[in-house]
Amino acid sequence: MEDMLFYDRIQFAFTITFHYLFPQLTMGLSLMIVYFKWKFLKTKLEQYNEAAKFWMRIFALNFAMGVVTGIPMEFQFGTNWAKFSELTGGIIGQTLAMEGMFSFFLESSFLGLFLFGEKLLGHKLHFVTGFLVFLG
Numbered sequence: 178m179e180d181m182l183f184y185d186r187i188q189f190a191f192t193i194t195f196h197y198l199f200p201q202l203t204m205g206l207s208l209m210i211v212y213f214k215w216k217f218l219k220t221k222l223e224q225y226n227e228a229a230k231f232w233m234r235i236f237a238l239n240f241a242m243g244v245v246t247g248i249p250m251e252f253q254f255g256t257n258w259a260k261f262s263e264l265t266g267g268i269i270g271q272t273l274a275m276e277g278m279f280s281f282f283l284e285s286s287f288l289g290l291f292l293f294g295e296k297l298l299g300h301k302l303h304f305v306t307g308f309l310v311f312l313g
């Protein structure tokens with residue numbers, strides 16, 4: 178039994194460590210992209226818009242990797258730490274639900290508009306969607 182607990186801890190440590198990389202990078206990249214879009218709106222220099230487009234591709238890949246690594250992490254709370262989840266489910270479940278509703282849904286809803294809607298929305302509204310992705 179002690180061996181299984183050790184393996185559960187190793188598995189969860191790997192999952193949480195690997196997932197931890199992506200939210201930090203996502204938050205930093207979204208701020209940087211919003212800054213580039215803002216500078217483009219103020220100066221009309223195309224180099225800022227091109228920089229934002231370049232980093233948007235990396236942001237999209239990073240967001241997808243964050244989702245892919247985050248879903249198994251949430252399942253591990255229930256599978257590896259069933260007793261812990263049973264005792265603290267009211268608190269942890271609520272925070273995970275809030276994270277899913279506010280961060281994931283807000284960010285992914287506006288991310289689609291942000292990635293694919295620049296020509297449809299125009300530059301100002303595209304900046305607003307980028308800012309909402311940053312808030313998410």
